[in-house]
Amino acid sequence: MKNYINQNQERFLDELSKFLAFKSISADSAFKSECLECADYLVEFFNSIDMDTQLIPTKGIPVVYAEKIIDENFPTVLIYGHYDVQPAFKEDGWDSDPFDMVIKNKKIYARGAADDKGQVFMHMKVLEFMSQNNSWPLNIKVFLEGEEEVGSTNLEDFILENKSLLESDFILISDTSIISNSQPSITAGVRGMTAMELTVKGPKVDVHSGVYGGIMDNPINVLSHIIAKVKDSDGRILIPGFYDDVIEYNESQRAQFQEVFSKMPSKDDLCSEFGLNDLLAEPGFSPYEGGSIRPTFDVVGITGGYQGEGMKIIIPNQASAKFTFRLVANQDPKKVQKQIVDYINSIAPKTLTLEFDFSENSGAAYATNLDSVYYKVAAKAMEDSFGTKCLPVMCGGSIPVASMLKKHLNKETIFLGFGLEEDNIHSPNESYGIFNMNIGIETIFNYLNSIASQSN
Structure with a gap:
């Protein structure tokens, strides 16, 4: 896979530029045609790599669905992502046109670069490689929605109406981040x-x-x-x-989280950065625990x-x-x-x-089972790619789709994201590192093959 990435790097960036150029802003009806054009682009791509693909209507923006079923006895992964993006205009403070990709300092700058088109693109290239080599290690199902940035308004109805279509053994989402490029992590829970x-x-x-x-x-x-x-x-x-x-976590679990928190900015650094006198801390808990597990x-x-x-x-x-x-x-x-x-x-x-x-945007929290084979294999894939121990991170934010999928499909979700805090998602000058894209492609490929090997 590394050779494939290196040999096709220029092509990858050119294709990603085209994907990022769609102004698929779900919050503004004036851009609905761009959302539909982006969906058509994805359908064309999945068809080109020999996946059975369909554009499934919803009450709003359609869902792109693609599958490659090799053998009913093989494990099946359901990959989720979204192709819509936050509003972005140059006058908001962007250094360049937010829909005209710019590469600077080994980073990709454009709206959706990290959230979530750039991370969806990693899966597209993994599946492309499998198709070109006619080597599908497991059954693949992909569904990409176009309304995540407006609260996934029609997603629950879609899931309920297509439960059999979405049946799988586990769910894979790349819409999260790692601690740093020297410290890999997996989001193990979201509030x-x-x-x-x-x-x-x-x-x-x-x-x-x-x-x-x-x-x-x-x-x-x-x-x-x-x-x-x-x-x-x-x-x-x-x-x-x-x-x-x-949930009250035991001392061993809290010690594991503390290992993650030790990699984060210190209290003094945060206070200095944001002009604060002190941080809030619920008695018996650290500020970072207050922002993640409380x-x-x-x-x-x-x-x-x-x-x-x-x-x-x-x-x-x-x-x-x-x-x-x-x-x-x-x-x-x-x-x-x-x-x-x-x-x-x-x-x-x-x-x-x-x-x-x-608000209709309310949703339950989600916590990954750290003892599940899907999490353990994912952590090992991250460690192999980065060369150092992978840490579980409890995220203070919310990803409503995770609890929604758990509620209706009752399957484990693994968050295998490669963004960084510095990527400025939802802000001007959103970016995504070329290193992160490449190592994401490599890790996802190795992860899916490892899961297939475990099952066999």
């Missing part, structure tokens, strides 16, 4: 999330705070009171029953009252705040949502009306 907006409604219209202050409750005061009682000063959430299902509550937006220059002496008619609760493995978003509503209703005064609006 879930439930997001909501709470609106506190008072008088029908804004009223004079002198005339009605002390007579009518103030929605901003009530909202502030509620927010202050959701968690304490140590960051521990005060909602009754909230921690009932939270649930959290954050206010992500708040509004109410007069926002213009000067003062407007009123009691506003309403105030609202947007919250996110990051959840960990075993926490059920629906159960947590009920706990949130019950608790807020119990602490709020009865003088005003509360409205709860939960």
Whole structure:
């Protein structure tokens, strides 16, 4: 595989440039035609390497599906990725056109370079190699969605309608990162999330705070009171029953995570970089544990009252705040949502009306079984490629598709991503290292062959 990569490097970069040129921005309907053109491009590619391919409609942007079934007795991998990207415009702060790939300092610069087209491309080249050599070590199924960047709106319906089509032994996703190019890692778990907006409604219209202050409750005061009682000063959430299902890791497991945290920027470095006095730490846990294996509550937006220059002496008619609760493995978003509503209703005064609006983007956490053969073989493949021990990383972010696939297909998911924190995903000047692309192709190829050998 290394020789194939080296011999075809220029061609790979040229083909990746064409893939990245599609403005497949799912968030803006003005770019739907570009999304469809990108999907057609993928269908053409998979057809060209002798995979049975179809473009499957959804209520939004279609799913690209391809398969190569060699033998029903062989193991089957289901590879997931997405071909849509975040919005990007040169005036956002890009050094160049975000859809015109630039190579600089051995990095590929373009929107989607790391998230997720560049990482999908690695799988495309692995499958191309298998096809050219007529050497398929296992059954391959691929499905690429076009709406991941808008919350995978139609993905659950697609999975439910195509469960037999998606049947496999394990799932492989490359949409994550490693600690560094000298320290390989595998994302072993991601947090879930439930997001909501709470609106506190008072008088029908804004009223004079002198005339009605002390007579009518103030929605901003009530909202502030509620927010202050959701968690304490140590960051521990005060909602009754909230921690009932939270996994408590043993000392051995926490020591393994600490080995990962020791590779991360120090507390002093983070405080210096972000201009902070100190980091938050729940009692008994380090800041990095708080950002990965513990649930959290954050206010992500708040509004109410007069926002213009000067003062407007009123009691506003309403105030609202947007919250996110990051959840960990075993926490059920629906159960947590009920706990949130019950608790807020119990602490709020009865003088005003509360409205709860939960986002459809809520999803459960996912944790990989570190004792599974699929994880162990993946860690070994990473170690062989990088020449050093691979570490499991618990990620503080959320990948809703993982819990969705687990819920409906009940198969283990392995996150075999090769991005870096410095890749600026979702930001101007997104990049992906050529080294990362190449070692990703090599590792994925070796991983799939090793899984096939284990099964045989």
